[in-house]
Structure formats: C-alpha cells, structure tokens
Amino acid sequence: MKGGVTNQAVTVADGLALSGVYHGFDDTDVLTDVSLAVGREEVLAIIGPSGTGKTTLLGLLSLFDDPDEGTVEFGGEDVWSLSERERLNVRRQIGMVFQEPHLFDGSVRRNVRYPLDIRRPWADRIRNWLPRFGHRSANPVVTEQLELVGLDDAASRHVSSLSGGEAQRVAFARALSYDPEFLLLDEPTSDLDPRNTAVIEDAIETARSRGVGVVIATHDMHQAERVADRTAVMLDGSIIEHGPTQQVFDDPTDRRARKFIDGELIY
C-alpha cells in the first residue's frame, strides 16, 4: 500500500467502508490510498487540519461521488458495481449532516418529515400535496426525533425563526428520521455554542445506542475524545494514524499525528 496506514477495520462485514481509495478533482489528488471502515453501533472520528480531505471522504461514504480508484463497500459489496436502484437503497440507509444545516424553506415538521415523504409511493405523495388530504397532524417519528434533539415543541415553527444551533439540531433530527444504519457528520458542531454542541453529542450517543454507525469529521480533538470509539487522523489526503481513540491520543505511532495531536502541527 502506498502511504496511509493499513486498516484492519476495513473487513467489518456489515459496515460501510472505503478500500484503497484514490480520489481527486481537476488533476489534484485529494485522497490517497484511503482505507477505512465503520461498523454498526460505533462512532468513528476523523480528525485532521482543514483542507485535508475529510469532507471529500464523507462525500464518498455518502455516495455523492464514485472514487477514481478503489471501492466503497456496504455490507461487503462494492456499491458502485450495483444497479442504480440498488445503490439508491444503500443511499437510503445512510444519513448525513453537513456543517451548515441546509434546511428547506418551511416548517421544522416539513423538514424532519421530508425523508419519510420521499420514501412513500407517488400516489400518496401527490395526495399529500393536496391541502384537503394533507397530513398536518403530528407524526410520531417526527416527534420522537425532535425530542431527541430537545425541539419537540418546535415542530410548527418556520425554519427562519430558528437559531443556528436549533437549525443544526433540526438537521440532525431530519437525518435520523428515516432510521439510517449509518450517520455521517461533517463538522456538525463547528459553528455551535457549547450547549447546542452538548445536545448534538448526546444525540450521537443515543444514535449509537440504537445501533447506528456514526462517522464524524471534526477538527475538534476534544470532541473526538468525548464521542468516538475509534479515531483516524488524516493529513494531506491520507490516514496517518488509526485506532481506538484513547490509544490514538495517548500514544500515537506516527510522528506527524503526534505533532498534530500535541498542537505543534499548525495549518
């Protein structure tokens, strides 16, 4: 293998994995020989300086892009060798929260309900658009997810009335509403105050306890220590350190990873 660390965890049978992945844009390599896997009911943190490829890595795991080389695997199958319909089924088992909430114009309820709506047959969806038949009543799934992020009384509010932290919590509830097997979080708390950060971290823990596999990309090393079972350190598009979180923070084997964790590697 060129660069990066060999990743034993890539063999997780029911997991979501990248194997030997190279990926770039406009002739520039962003990811170089990345192998990484997350299983159910665990939290994997990806830490590293800004611009090191964390978002690109999550983009591949969420099937936004297919890698230039290597494979993305779900339950041991190469996702990009599947038919489009089969790949859609895989996508629908992966949730994602971005750095920005990216909420749709409308109520909180509409946002959290959206993933459930698009999974319904077209006849149901069209009927729901008609005001006379529309579902205005509380949906138990929506209520449950909003309770998880402490916003159960906000279902009827328009998203424009939410604070940044509340909006991100709604985005989290929306990503969990369809009960995904894996949840990908791209710097989900980087713009949030400590209280909202704590709510999101509690929700991550709850998701894990429900069996969800979580990948969180963050430049906040303390957050990785708080929430992650395993941590991977990324630098210049490669995984340079990977293992149980305490081991990575207490005794990193890679010299650059040690420097980054000690705060000496400034980008």
Add this chain to the structure above:
Amino acid sequence: MIGSGIPTTACTGLCGPLFVEFPYGYEGILNIIYVSLYVSLTAVALSTVFSITVAVLVGFNDFPGRGFVIALINTGMGLPSVVVGLVVLFAVSNQGPLGQAGFHLVFTREAMIMSQFVLATPVITGISLAAVTGVDDGIRDAAHAMGGRRLDVALVTIREARYGILTGVLAGLGRAISEVGSVLIVGGNIEGQTRTLTTAIQLEARQGRFELALVLGVVLVALVLLINGLLLKLGDRQIR
C-alpha cells in the same frame, strides 16, 4: 386632434357597468375577455411546464452547447412579436409544415396560443433558470443525501425557487396578455372567435372610439392585476 369629429360611444343613459355602449354588446365583450384569458392562460400554463423543465435541465446539467442554449434563451426574451406572428402564420399556413401536415390553424385560437407560447417561453425560462441556479447547492445536496432521486432533488429545487419562478410566470403572462402584433397576424381579429382585448383596443382606437378603447384597456389592466394578485397569493402560501 385625433378623432375629432368622429362619433364616440360615450354613454348618455343607463349603459351597464362599464358606462359605455359596446357595438357588439356585453356578450361580445365577455367573449373578448374569455378569448383573451383562454389564449393567454393556456399559452402561459403550457409554457410554464415547458420552461421549468428546461430551466432545471439546463441549470443542473453540463453539456456541450449549454452556453449557447442560455444565450438563445436570453435572446428570445427580446423577440419582436410581429416576427413571431409571421413565423407562426407561415408554420400554420398551407405552405408551412403544419398546414401541409393537414392542420387547419390559420386564424384560430390555437395558432394564437402557439404564438404566445413562443413569446412567453424565453421570459419564463430565463427567469426560472436564474431562480433555480440561485438555489443553494447545499439544499440539493441535503435532498440527495437523504435518499432523494433526481426528481426529488429537482422538486425540492423548484420549491425553493418558487418565488423567482412565479416572477417569471407573471412576466410571461404580462408579455402574452398584453401582446397585440402576433395575435393580430395569426388570429385575424375575428369577432367572436379570435378577437382579444388587445386587438379590440387596437381596432376601437383606429376607429376613433377612444372611450371604448380606454374602457377595454381598464378591463385588461384589471384582469392582469387580478391574475397577478391570485398568483402571488398562491405562491405566498405558507409551506407546512
């Protein structure tokens, strides 16, 4: 002075709600309003479906000639209506492709709809294109990340861009309903069949019946106001 010495139709008695005697009676004016609305709303409705589809396809796909297509749309916004009328008249005439294919569309409402469709489409498409490409990429990414198919992502984008699209539809409707050159050419201004408010105004003004022309003008403006108000109300509905 224009019109001096020409008898007018100013009402001297009880002449009905518009205070003017119409040479073709109130049934006639109702028919003119009906034809105007039928032709313009049909053309704009068809154009809206077509334009939004084109705007989404052009907005979110990269293909050879995309820049040319956008330039074509923008150029189309300034198409002279008389030229459009001429081209449509040729197309539906016996020498044109539709005439030779057996369609008898000269001086019909359908031909007027065709010409208004051609006039309204670049306006609605151009403004809709700007609206959909202005939607934050993150919104589309979010819809995709939650398991949306291409159609789901497109629908979310259209919904987010609805105010801009509505502006395009209103601009297209304004272009269509206020248009006189092409509908005169392809419709022929036949009383009871293809006479619209604009062609009736033009006719009455040429005959010096200014009061009548002005009242028809007021009716036209009131209709446009009413339709704009209804569409804005519809677009402003709170999304649940």
